[in-house]
Amino acid sequence: MVALTQLTQVIPNPGRLTIETVEIAPQTTAIRCLDWDRERFDIEFGLRNGTTYNSFLIQAEKVALVDTSHRKFEELYLEVVAGLIDPTKIDYLIISHTEPDHSGLVKNILELAPSITVVGAKVAIQFLENMVHQPFKSMQVKSGERLDLGNGHELEFISAPNLHWPDTILTYDHKTCTLYTCDVFGMHYCDDHTYDENITLIEEDFHYYYDCLMGPNARSVLAALKRIEKLDIRTVATGHGPLLQHYISEWLGRYQNWSLEQAKTETLVALFYIEDYGHSEHLVRSIAHGCAKTGVAVELVDLNSAEPQEVRELVAQASGLVIAMPPQSSVMIQAALSTILAAVHKKQAIGLLESGGGDDEPVYPLRNKFQELGLTEAFPPILVKEIPTQATEQLCDEAGTDMGQWLTRDRTIKQIKSINTELEKALGRISTGLYIITAKKGEIQSAMLASWVTQASLEPLGVAIAVSKDRAIESLMHVGDRFVLNVLEEGKYQGLMKHFLKRFAPGADRFAGVKTYPAKNESPVLAEALAYMECEITSRMDCGDHWVIYSTVQTGRVANLHALTAAHHRKIGNHY
Known part of the structure; x- marks a missing residue:
């Protein structure tokens, strides 16, 4: 067993901001930024126990920094990183997702290490380009792809969209069996314990965090759990709160049970698209955002990578379907469309989008097929022939909202009737x-x-x-x-x-x-x-x-x- 060392750096600060550095695995250091007095986190949380922002440094033959920290830690964080390694020696900056509390210091790292390669999902790289306003080297990764840092540190990336941002990826180090999860499995909790030694002390905060951030995306949680179920996970390196090591199966089991229960009661919209074809993914995400505003669950599916059984099961569960018209020249995609048509039923709502790929499946013949099968059209077909503008995105967002409102109309009427008459x-x-x-x-x-x-x-x-x-x-x-x-x-x-x-x-x-x-x-x-x-x-x-x-x-x-x-x-x- 490798002996692990711990160094806690406490610098007097009127906001009670401190940093703890801990060696959590061979050649792996956690940089935990402790925000002791924070009382609120965004809109969602009233905090009782502050929070932490966790970042990680892997120093193998190649060096990788996993996430940064909140901007309020700028001076402390950059000082600690420089004390651990010359920033110019960092080869990769892995972005789990681009929410500012984890990517707030990306621009600073790019200034210190201009030759660094930023690694993230396609959407994350796009978001960062709009955030930092400067050129940088990047590597877009998909689920299952790997990055070899040497010395056995082979990183595997796992797509986890909508947890709780659309660009989320998890990263698994095959040498140390450490899963870097950013927001997933985290909690807003700040104390001197690096790990989850006392389950009773933190389980309420763990559940509260799940309810606020992960519960609204229960189906995405289940999809992510399925993708990691075969991994040998010995440490869950979360982005907030203590790292999970002592009760990993218990924590993951709770996510599984809570999400299964939530998914049973949710109204679901399944959105099908082809990544890198036309403007398919970008516009479908705008429709999904509009749907989500009405309180329905959304599941985005890339038809290039989806298994026929997965498509069939999802269509059967969904109340609403959105299809960004795929290329008509692809035999595999045509088979996927046939699977969707065979699985739909007349109680569902449908929305179609021509994504501007140039070889789109004709929208109106497919529209007629769905209407013949009895499906309700939630919004007229959206035809996009040019590069999408803000107006296009607004149109798609509003179309998604129309679909969500149609699907939840019975729930809304029930809620109106349920309140006490005198009240x-x-x-x-x-x-x-x-x-x-x-x-x-x-x-x-x-x-x-x-x-x-x-x-x-x-x-x-x-x-x-x-x-x-x-x-x-x-x-x-x-x-x-x-x-x-x-x-x-x-x-x-x-x-x-x-x-x-x-x-x-x-x-x-x-x-x-x-x-x-x-x-x-x-x-x-x-x-x-x-x-x-x-x-x-x-x-x-x-x-x-x-x-x-x-x-x-x-x-x-x-x-x-x-x-x-x-x-x-x-x-x-x-x-x-």
Whole structure:
């Protein structure tokens, strides 16, 4: 047994940030960045025990750094890395996924080691190109591919999309039997123990983390577990919390059981595409994002690598299907289409996308086949002949939302009927104003009628708005985004209200026939509005089926000082 050494470096810091370096296997060092006092992590978590950001250094004949850390550790982390190795000697930087808490210091590493090769999934490399804004050497890897570092350290990559980002990969070192998992199997927990010695101390945080991050992608969890089931795993090197070593089978078993239970109750949309064919993968992911906003599960399947039995089983389980039209010249892909057609049933919804590959299967003959089999078309065929733009992505996102809303309509009606009658009447007595939220980002713009709006602060001047998670405009309402809050006028709001309440087709212009002019932040101001305010979003809070968006108010104007804001009175409080 190789003796392992531990060095903990504690540097006084007002935010109680410390770094622990631990040799966890031969030629393998964990760099654990301990954030003792963090109370909240993004929107999802209220933290009781802080968190950690774990990074790993493998020093064989070739040197690999697995993930970096959060930007708040910039000075401490770079100092520790430089103490372990000359950064210019690092050959590979493996990106498990590009979420900022793990890739926040990628740009710094590239500056210190300009000849380094960044290794990641295709989507991860694309994301990084937009993040660092500088050229770098890269290696795109797929599931099953390997990278030999020498001295027996052969790294195998395992695709784990949607856990919990679309670009996630796991990395397995065949010499040390260490599985590097980033977010998967992690937890937000910070203490002096490197490993999971005390299961009772951390199991509640482990479960909470799963519920918040992994539970919504239960089917993807099961797919990842299947891909690693034959590996001899002796250490799970997580991206957050203690490393798993003492109770690995117990932790993985819990993921399996929780995910099986969750998958039984989920409404599923299966999305089929061909990687590297046309714009298939990119646009399908936009549709998947729109579906996920409505609370349905999504499963993305590359028909090039999917087994016929896997396709058959997935189609049988799915409530909705999306197909990015594959090349008609491929015999294997035609066989996959035949498998899908043989497995569908008339209670399912279907959506088709022509992805711009040049040799696409004709969309309308296939559409007719699905209609003859009794499937409901969730959105009209999307035809993409040119390079996708932001508008194309918005169209696909909205198409996915339409599919998700169609599939969950019965659940929504059931929820409306389930609330206590007296309670819903009481809630309905909370009166509000009437407003139109308008937003523009790049070449895309959107709008929604809102009534859950209130002033939320005096210093700074700020407003809070509740936005349903399945609204099209939600994609334009993130921290840093800007919008206009248009106030409707009592007695003059009916026309605008009727216009913005109607159902728009995916990608449709919300402002057709409505007089507008641009605000300073470029969002549309409605010419008929009583008043408007230009706002910038500073935070979002998860409130179940809605986001509560808090924004500071930059500027505003009233068109008629003597008019009143339109008032909204409901009879019941469990739906709009």
